Amino acid sequence: MTDRSFHVEQPHHETLDRCPLCEARDPRPALEVEDHSISHEHFHLVDCATCGFRFTNPRPGLTAIGRYYESEDYISHSNSRRTLADRLYQVARRWALARKHALVATHRTNGRVLDVGCGTGEFLGHLKRKGYLVTGVEPALKAREQAIAHHAIPVVPSLDQVPGREQFHVVTLWHVLEHLSDLRGTLKRLYAVTADDGLLVIAVPDRESWDAHHYGSAWAAYDVPRHLSHFRRSDVKRLATEHGFELISVRPMWLDAPYIAMLSERYRGHGPLMALIRGVLLGTWSNLASAFTSRPTSSSLYLFRKVSA
Numbered sequence: 100m101t102d103r104s105f106h107v108e109q110p111h112h113e114t115l116d117r118c119p120l121c122e123a124r125d126p127r128p129a130l131e132v133e134d135h136s137i138s139h140e141h142f143h144l145v146d147c148a149t150c151g152f153r154f155t156n157p158r159p160g161l162t163a164i165g166r167y168y169e170s171e172d173y174i175s176h177s178n179s180r181r182t183l184a185d186r187l188y189q190v191a192r193r194w195a196l197a198r199k200h201a202l203v204a205t206h207r208t209n210g211r212v213l214d215v216g217c218g219t220g221e222f223l224g225h226l227k228r229k230g231y232l233v234t235g236v237e238p239a240l241k242a243r244e245q246a247i248a249h250h251a252i253p254v255v256p257s258l259d260q261v262p263g264r265e266q267f268h269v270v271t272l273w274h275v276l277e278h279l280s281d282l283r284g285t286l287k288r289l290y291a292v293t294a295d296d297g298l299l300v301i302a303v304p305d306r307e308s309w310d311a312h313h314y315g316s317a318w319a320a321y322d323v324p325r326h327l328s329h330f331r332r333s334d335v336k337r338l339a340t341e342h343g344f345e346l347i348s349v350r351p352m353w354l355d356a357p358y359i360a361m362l363s364e365r366y367r368g369h370g371p372l373m374a375l376i377r378g379v380l381l382g383t384w385s386n387l388a389s390a391f392t393s394r395p396t397s398s399s400l401y402l403f404r405k406v407s408a
């Protein structure tokens with residue numbers, strides 16, 4: 100990172116003086132949020148005075164961000180079966196895998212699929228068994244090794260290392276874009292690796308959801324400092340359309356609200372059982388708000404089509 104859009108304020112944190120979305124200079128303080136899950140440090144969210152985009156600022160630099168991911172909790176969902184919440188999570192995950200495959204299949208029933216931020220590779224492994232040619236991008240070493248070992252799929256550490264000779268018919272980012280430091284650079288790269296008319300799938304939390312408003316700074320999907328961007332629908336649409344993609348549709352994601360609400364209840368001090376009960380109730384309320392009003396769900400799913408140059 101050598102551009103002039105930030106200066107180093109303390110050894111491991113960087114402060115942006117430009118909006119990562121519109122590049123205007125005038126970030127305004129918006130909210131202070133605690134990292135509830137790992138460091139318990141406090142981080143500031145700022146809103147761009149020009150376009151309204153919200154981002155974490157200052158934020159850990161590339162050399163410091165790793166330690167904010169170092170938690171058993173952050174990866175424990177993959178194999179643990181300890182608690183009722185974990186078991187519910189496993190059921191939800193299997194359902195989500197089937198739903199994701201169905202979504203990809205509406206666009207292509209075969210072909211090349213790239214999953215950016217593929218984690219331990221469950222989604223790509225599932226698609227591979229359905230006959231797709233799959234490739235993953237995953238910066239975390241342990242997850243990458245597990246994906247390669249368990250599913251025998253090619254996984255590279257960064258989007259820049261995706262082989263340039265092939266383009267992908269479907270490119271997916273499931274709750275990944277909010278973690279990435281260079282939004283515009285990422286979209287340029289996504290455009291390059293997507294085939295003409297290819298499908299770009301982006302799932303991100305939505306800070307205009309009912310649960311985001313209800314929980315405020317305790318909203319679990321702020322997830323600082325791992326989440327650097329805090330999107331609204333207009334932000335995601337703008338980012339993608341400015342980089343050669345055309346919006347096909349925005350879809351609700353019903354499973355996120357109960358899960359995010361449960362975590363947020365934990366952050367507000369409730370015990371596991373009470374947080375689960377309250378999370379399911381308030382998450383359902385959030386979903387009802389989306390079903391009957393124009394409120395977005397806790398997270399939104401965007402389908403874009405690459406427009407040929």
Ligand SMILES: [Zn+2]
Nearest residue numbers: 118121147150
């Ligand atoms: Zn802006």
